[in-house]
Amino acid sequence: MATVPRQHITQQKIAEHVQRLGELYPPIPLDSVDRTIKRPSLVAKRFGHVIDYLARVELEVDRNVLELLILLPEVDETNKTFYADVWQPQEIQHGLILDRLQQDLGRTAAKPQLEVSFGIKILGALAHLRPIQDIAKLMYFLTGASTERQAVLAYNKINKGIQELGETAISETIITPIKQQEPALRLLPDVGNCDDPGQGDQAVAALPDQGDAGEVLPHGRHEPDEAIPG
Numbered sequence: 001m002a003t004v005p006r007q008h009i010t011q012q013k014i015a016e017h018v019q020r021l022g023e024l025y026p027p028i029p030l031d032s033v034d035r036t037i038k039r040p041s042l043v044a045k046r047f048g049h050v051i052d053y054l055a056r057v058e059l060e061v062d063r064n065v066l067e068l069l070i071l072l073p074e075v076d077e078t079n080k081t082f083y084a085d086v087w088q089p090q091e092i093q094h095g096l097i098l099d100r101l102q103q104d105l106g107r108t109a110a111k112p113q114l115e116v117s118f119g120i121k122i123l124g125a126l127a128h129l130r131p132i133q134d135i136a137k138l139m140y141f142l143t144g145a146s147t148e149r150q151a152v153l154a155y156n157k158i159n160k161g162i163q164e165l166g167e168t169a170i171s172e173t174i175i176t177p178i179k180q181q182e183p184a185l186r187l188l189p190d191v192g193n194c195d196d197p198g199q200g201d202q203a204v205a206a207l208p209d210q211g212d213a214g215e216v217l218p219h220g221r222h223e224p225d226e227a228i229p230g
């Protein structure tokens with residue numbers, strides 16, 4: 001059976017990939033959205049609470065970035081560039097678009113939780129200790145792996161429901177473009193190939209041809225049973 005040659009991953013390649021992610025997946029422009037809604041009350045009834053939840057999660061990336069800055073004080077420039085200059089602007093735009101959609105549906109604006117918790121601040125005070133920082137980083141990557149995947153599943157499911165309602169503008173100019181950006185952000189799938197094994201786990205973006213494996217990013221803490229309509 002043919003084997004796929006392993007890519008030799010270096011810090012330089014990771015940095016270039018992060019830069020490429022920023023260029024390939026810029027924030028979705030607000031004016032690219034077609035705000036046509038055929039039956040706003042029906043969409044609000046069926047999916048209003050889900051859209052509100054998704055908007056909040058996306059907007060809470062602002063808090064996630066603050067948490068990362070607190071928990072990872074010695075993070076390298078590539079990671080910092082990624083989550084502050086690529087990931088955060090993209091996710092916030094998702095939140096703004098979804099929040100405007102729910103207001104177009106007649107709902108009130110989302111109220112994201114942007115305050116960093118006391119527990120994170122305490123942990124941040126200890127984060128100059130390398131083991132604490134390493135564990136914090138690992139936890140963020142693990143929760144990121146789970147939540148990014150859940151986000152894609154949630155967007156797939158709501159998109160199907162929106163399409164069944166015939167709301168093509170919402171599906172094609174809001175949910176689909178957002179959904180397509182979620183899996184664009186991936187962890188390098190095989191950190192064992194990194195030149196410096198101690199640095200490989202710092203990757204927060206993947207080479208684009210690696211399939212679905214290794215979606216690992218810090219992200220808002222989705223609660224999937226709330227996010228996915230039944």
Ligand SMILES: [Fe+2]
Nearest residue numbers: 058091094182
């Ligand atoms: Fe997003």
